[in-house]
């Protein structure tokens with residue numbers, strides 16, 4: 001398996017107070033005992049096995065309310081749709097839906113996820129730079145609220161298959177330099193998404209000429225894990241040059257603290273900054289603001305818990321190997337997230353390299369992380385794994401993907417059960433005569 005090149009991962013020694021900003025809101029951590037929503041992490045692992053993803057669902061509720069309240073406080077229409085790619089779990093999408101948050105989808109699979117979560121079609125927003133004819137047809141047939149046009153061909157393709165009028169936005173690439181990891185920056189020129197400000201008017205004209213399409217507005221998405229407000233403001237200022245529209249979709253991308261030294265803007269400040277930027281850029285007071293949060297809604301609500309399998313010192317370095325790795329946390333091993341794991345142990349700390357079980361020397365979850373004494377069987381907690389961890393999990397080395405368990409008011413319930421070895425081979429067609 002190929003993973004993106006590794007970049008420096010700022011790993012940090014974690015103490016109870018230091019990790020608090022990126023632990024789930026209902027977590028407690030005293031020495032080597034951790035609870036989430038009143039459930040003992042150690043008992044959860046004994047019961048459900050490891051690796052285990054534990055979801056503090058009231059943390060997600062609190063983040064959702066943060067968005068809903070900030071949006072309701074604006075003088076313009078405003079709403080949020082959850083970027084389902086961040087944590088595509090039906091129960092989570094449904095819970096957000098009941099709170100009033102719609103769904104942003106990119107494939108037929110994510111559309112099915114949103115529908116199974118009972119998100120009404122008009123609260124679904126459909127992205128994609130390479131949707132199939134079937135996907136576009138289905139979007140139209142299901143009455144998806146907004147389809148985002150990524151380029152001139154989308155206009156022709158969607159208009160050709162639309163069986164009813166479809167409201168569309170055009171994705172604009174405003175030409176903003178990456179303010180995050182290169183793989184997560186999506187608003188600079190020379191990457192695959194959207195059309196430039198100069199190219200946009202031709203696409204608007206094509207939409208106006210397409211009998212089935214109605215241009216409702218524009219979309220811009222700066223990237224992911226953006227921890228400063230300037231890129232968001234800059235993007236809105238730039239796309240304001242195109243004039244005002246019924247809808248401005250400002251995308252997602254608000255970052256979260258991933259280790260104690262990292263700060264991120266509060267949701268209310270972020271929403272306020274978007275609204276301010278819209279006013280300054282000349283958008284009409286009646287222009288609806290849509291935001292598409294993923295990471296900032298779910299990242300901090302989830303931890304992954306591993307069990308240590310082996311501890312080895314070689315060439316002066318101590319390697320602590322756990323029962324997961326590349327197969328369940330691609331963001332950590334590829335340096336896309338500043339991983340800050342800690343062990344549920346006490347005692348004098350010393351730096352270790354936290355590795356997984358996979359056959360690849362890039363299978364490193366964190367370097368130079370300060371752990372107390374750990375031994376086979378010790379528990380290691382990886383905080384902040386609610387976004388792009390479940391969705392990027394894979395079967396490298398035929399690993400079975402972990403369970404996801406929700407905890408709330410002292411109770412635990414399985415949202416996704418652990419994959420079985422039989423499921424690993426369920427799609428393989430075994431022809432008895434061919435071997």
Ligand SMILES: Cc1ncc(COP(=O)(O)O)c(C=O)c1O
Pocket residue numbers: 083086104127221223224225251252253254292293294295296387
């Ligand atoms: C178009 C679009 N909207 C929203 C998001 C969600 O971003 P984030 O999870 O950083 O909030 C993404 C993911 O990068 C995206 O591509």
